[in-house]
Amino acid sequence: MTDFGSALAAAFSLVIHLDRDLGEIVLLSLRVSVIAVFVAALIGLPIGAAVALFRFPGRTVVAVILNALMGLPPVVVGLIVYLLLSRAGPFGVLGLLFTPTAMVIAQILLVTPIIAALTRQVIEDLWVEYEEQLRSLGAKPRRALATLLWDGRFSLLTAVLAGFGRASAEVGAVMIVGGNIDHVTRVMTTAIALEVSKGDLALALGLGIILVVLSIAVNGAAFVLKGTAERGQAR
Amino acid sequence: MTAERSILPLELRQVGFSAGRKLLIKELSCTFSANSRSVIIGPNGAGKSLLLRLCHGLLAPSAGSIVWHGAAGREPSFYQAMVFQRPVMLRRSVAANINFALSLRRVPRGARPALIRDALKRTGLSRFARHQARVLSIGEQQRLALARSWALRPQVLFLDEPTASLDPSATHVIEEVIDAIHRAGTKVIMTTHDLGQARRLADEVLFLHRGRLLEMAPSEAFFAGPRNDLAQAFLRGELLWWQRRELTPP
Numbered sequence: 052m053t054d055f056g057s058a059l060a061a062a063f064s065l066v067i068h069l070d071r072d073l074g075e076i077v078l079l080s081l082r083v084s085v086i087a088v089f090v091a092a093l094i095g096l097p098i099g100a101a102v103a104l105f106r107f108p109g110r111t112v113v114a115v116i117l118n119a120l121m122g123l124p125p126v127v128v129g130l131i132v133y134l135l136l137s138r139a140g141p142f143g144v145l146g147l148l149f150t151p152t153a154m155v156i157a158q159i160l161l162v163t164p165i166i167a168a169l170t171r172q173v174i175e176d177l178w179v180e181y182e183e184q185l186r187s188l189g190a191k192p193r194r195a196l197a198t199l200l201w202d203g204r205f206s207l208l209t210a211v212l213a214g215f216g217r218a219s220a221e222v223g224a225v226m227i228v229g230g231n232i233d234h235v236t237r238v239m240t241t242a243i244a245l246e247v248s249k250g251d252l253a254l255a256l257g258l259g260i261i262l263v264v265l266s267i268a269v270n271g272a273a274f275v276l277k278g279t280a281e282r283g284q285a286r
Numbered sequence: 287m288t289a290e291r292s293i294l295p296l297e298l299r300q301v302g303f304s305a306g307r308k309l310l311i312k313e314l315s316c317t318f319s320a321n322s323r324s325v326i327i328g329p330n331g332a333g334k335s336l337l338l339r340l341c342h343g344l345l346a347p348s349a350g351s352i353v354w355h356g357a358a359g360r361e362p363s364f365y366q367a368m369v370f371q372r373p374v375m376l377r378r379s380v381a382a383n384i385n386f387a388l389s390l391r392r393v394p395r396g397a398r399p400a401l402i403r404d405a406l407k408r409t410g411l412s413r414f415a416r417h418q419a420r421v422l423s424i425g426e427q428q429r430l431a432l433a434r435s436w437a438l439r440p441q442v443l444f445l446d447e448p449t450a451s452l453d454p455s456a457t458h459v460i461e462e463v464i465d466a467i468h469r470a471g472t473k474v475i476m477t478t479h480d481l482g483q484a485r486r487l488a489d490e491v492l493f494l495h496r497g498r499l500l501e502m503a504p505s506e507a508f509f510a511g512p513r514n515d516l517a518q519a520f521l522r523g524e525l526l527w528w529q530r531r532e533l534t535p536p
Contacts, residue, residue: 183370
């Protein structure tokens with residue numbers, strides 16, 4: 052208990068004094084996760100909306116696969132990306148293994164199905180409400196898709212946040228493809244795992260505190276934004 | 287109203303529509319001509335809303351054909367608009383809802399503000415232009431749905447029970463707007479449960495029962511005494527749940 056107390060005190064000290072190593076790790080974590088979620092949203096939002104909107108053979112299978120991929124094991128994704136980017140792999144020539152780019156790629160693969168599957172559900176519900184009106188006004192499929200994404204933007208924010216939550220908390224895949232190299236690919240989650248194994252609980256707890264605060268802050272901001280928007284649009 | 291040639295008359299030839307094994311519209315033939323308000327009445331499940339959707343092109347008939355004789359190669363749906371029983375408002379402002387409809391009909395950006403102002407003024411919604419559409423009351427939303435349709439200057443306007451669930455004062459306002467749209471030159475084809483409304487608005491009445499058109503007649507003649515016995519019973523306020531052995535075509 053005393054160890055925990057002293058570790059907690061040291062952790063707060065690191066956070067308050069803006070420890071340089073801590074700051075570097077936090078910034079890299081944010082950079083990797085934000086880029087991954089941004090790219091995943093660019094891919095996942097239209098895919099999810101298209102699956103909701105268009106009728107095509109195998110649509111149900113695609114929807115089931117999207118849902119199933121939400122629970123994709125991170126270590127498996129890490130392994131696949133590792134094999135693809137390793138020197139002997141098809142993309143080995145790019146030299147991306149053990150770089151932040153490799154971590155971004157792994158997170159994109161993990162986050163895209165989450166955003167796409169949640170988007171499909173949101174857009175499908177909205178399409179039930181809008182379909183006849185949009186068809187009556189003469190909206191072509193591409194315009195209908197854009198309209199649904201825009202009008203569902205506050206609900207879709209939740210989908211993107213779920214993706215961010217997954218990305219920022221992820222450890223298995225980024226550990227495999229990033230290697231947890233100090234000052235290069237060390238992010239909050241991999242650093243926590245490493246520091247705990249080394250017995251440096253202060254840094255691990257400091258990072259843990261920041262991770263939790265960050266998660267609460269992002270979700271809180273989104274909650275307020277969504278609530279404000281919904282009040283403005285309430286019937 | 288545009289000066290373009292009318293897409294009317296609209297002719298339905300032996301139109302049928304089925305969902306699964308159930309035949310919901312049966313061998314329905316009629317012609318809608320310009321410059322009259324056609325009101326479709328009948329009990330629940332008669333196929334009134336289905337008929338509107340078939341005419342508007344939201345549904346394709348399972349049998350028969352729907353012909354816009356004046357279309358002459360043009361896309362008929364481009365000259366039509368429809369207002370639904372439950373108004374569907376996009377999650378944006380009142381003015382933006384109309385702007386959205388105008389953009390879909392490829393109305394030049396510069397021409398839109400005047401059309402939006404005019405449509406809002408005619409429906410008494412000018413002061414709500416910047417409000418979120420979904421915060422309006424249902425009656426106001428229905429007026430906005432009419433304004434959105436009116437701004438498109440359609441040749442034909444389909445109205446699916448536009449005053450269902452509205453109180454008398456809101457109904458009165460909606461009926462005034464419908465009348466104004468008709469006077470501006472738009473052909474109105476609407477459904478209603480409200481016989482009083484049918485009397486007030488109809489130039490011609492179509493009586494549907496179980497997917498069949500049993501009578502189509504000028505309003506005065508229909509309300510003075512319909513030829514069809516089911517239509518007579520409906521006007522007397524009887525409940526048409528009982529089975530008939532034979533159905534007499536109009």
